[in-house]
Amino acid sequence: MEALVDTREEFQDLWQVYLPIGVAVAAIVFGLVLFTLVRYRRRGDEVPGGREGPPIVEGLYALVLAGVVVFLLAMTFRTDDRVIEVSADPDVEVDVTAFQWGWRFTYPDEDVTVVGDDRRPPTLVVPLDTTVQFTLTSRDVIHSFWIPEVRFKRDAFPNRETRFDLSFEEADGTGRCAEFCGLAHGEMTFDVVAMARDEFDDWLRTQRRGGEIQHGEPS
């Protein structure tokens, strides 16, 4: 078994690099501007004029910025490599079909398919701490499979399959369609229920094979 891809943790680690740098830059610029407004406020009728200096300072400054860019990109690329890696031998596979306006989750190994109905969205049942491989497609327009809890989304295109691995540490969440897809885009949600691996196996074994089951919410 390969190492788990924890998209939530990868996101948080990278976020904690970007956010403090952004806040620091904002603080410096806000501070400098406020300082100049006080320090250099107009007191008399002087015209300082100003002259153009050699652009040495700007050059050095640009180099510093370039250094920051390289650092951020290095962090980003490393994280991205881990996040988009697809396992050749996933523990659990789920085929996801998005359509106007709902989701269909199929566990191909067990031939179990879950859908929603007019009143309730479907439930995506997944095992905890396991690599789950999703194969995503759309039946009509472009949708986007987003589970905010795991900080990841991927677009679903018609006539095209895309594959990605996720793992789940938390028990519950809500999945959403992130790509605007028409009238009921806002209601195109699904529930996410993550349970221990053996519970998950039990749940999957007791579901009806073939056809579709509504909601799929575990009892």
Next chain:
Amino acid sequence: MGVEAGTAVAGRAPAGGLLAWIATTDHKRIALRMAVVAFGFFLIGGIFALVMRSELADPGLQLVGRDTYNQLFTMHGSTMVFLVLTPLALALGTYIVPLQVGAADIAAPRVTLAGHWLVLAGGLTMYSSFLTDHGAGKAGWTAYYPLSGNSATPGTGMDLWVVGVILVGVGLTLVAGCLLATIVRLRAPQMTMLRLPVFSWTMLATVLMVVMSVPVLAVGMALLLADRLGASVYESSGGPIAYQHLFWFFGHPAVYIMFFPFLGITADVVATFARKRFTGYRPLIVALIAFTGLSMSVWAHHMFTTDQVANKYFSLTSTALVVAAGTEYFAIIATLIGGSILLRTPMLFALGFFLQFLIGGLSGVIVASPPLDYHAHDSYFVVAHFHYTLFAGSLFAGFAAAYYWFPKWTGLMLRDSLGKVQFALMVVGTNLTFFPMFLLGYDGMPRRVADYAPEDGFTDLNRLSTLGSFLIALGVAAFLWNLILAYRRPVPAGDDPWEGHSLEWATSSPPPRYNFRSLPPITSHAPLLDRRLEAKPPPKRGRRRVAR
């Protein structure tokens, strides 16, 4: 060096009355009309936003249905991008650039005029879609295929929206082409490229991006129209992503088209109100050119979640923009340092642009990182990000331009105290509206939804945001009142109320038909400052030294 009024025209005498109003070839009149039309669309697009914000104040659908809501955000986005910010940027350029380069008129004024009417016609075409059975365009301002195709969104309304965008695209390209020719060909003899004021340089970069990118939009939309009429252009499996490439190849330069002119305004305003030559002029020009080049190679950062583009490449080019943007920020701060700063309304709005755009820019660095974008994309985080750039940024600089140049356009002053009231209302309103959206997006609220559930926990932040939007509306009302006051109780402005640095302040307010009776010597990018310093050199020694 004199440019004689009237020598540039030959032929028929100017028409009077209504025809003069419709068919004027005076770049100043065309520009003002473009600006007034853009401002009118801004008010309508703003009303759409208020309706949407009201709907989102509470869970459940209270005010409009989902279908109407989808039309509202589609038309809000299309209005603000196609009919407000881009035309406003070009209108400011069309008025000010010929003056700043010392030209008697714009190049090919009839083409400019045609461009203006095409933009207006495109806008009216887009809006006429409201009158059709299926309602207005409702596939988002991005109109992604297949949603924008005939089977997912049938109806004449969507067709009219597409036709409208094509007309606007052609119109904007024509206006930009004229400005490009003006800067390249019609500069006064002493006006070398490195004596162009910063605003004119930013307009040059802008119109270059317009002529390179907007035709691609027009083509993409023409193909979409053909597809909707049955031609199966985008129907293949690669069609939807091809549409996105065409759209964003326009759409990302478009973002900088709506940024550069406003950066230029800010540079001019900051230098004027700091009574200081713009510092770091040459590095800024280099940064602008680099930025323009890079802007044409970042488009697919809108497509990180499609799994169909080279994410790392587009992340690299997008993040590299930091170096260019940082150089621009450096130059403006360097201009402030050592200045003699007066906080009048134009300066406040310019600084509002400068600081609030920074929040938009920094959050832009975050969404330029694919792993972060996998979460932020298409959420309210992105909505917050681009409203900080376009509204808290560019539109604030648009108001800076209005307060700064209104005296030049009309010979009248806007009230400074009322302007400060507007500024305060808008700063509070803007941040109250858009900052909570960062948190909403991070917490998982997708964009383009009319509703959310009470248990989502989005209610409080949405209420704050709605409250803020009405403060913005009050601020805009203060501006309208200021305009009315300016005409009802006029305060004459004189030719140069701010001690400006560039040539537009060396002529009367408003300028005569062919702009200048005579031109002062053009000695640098701040010729009027040079003249002022010659008359009264700065003290050699003093409490405050001249910066660098």
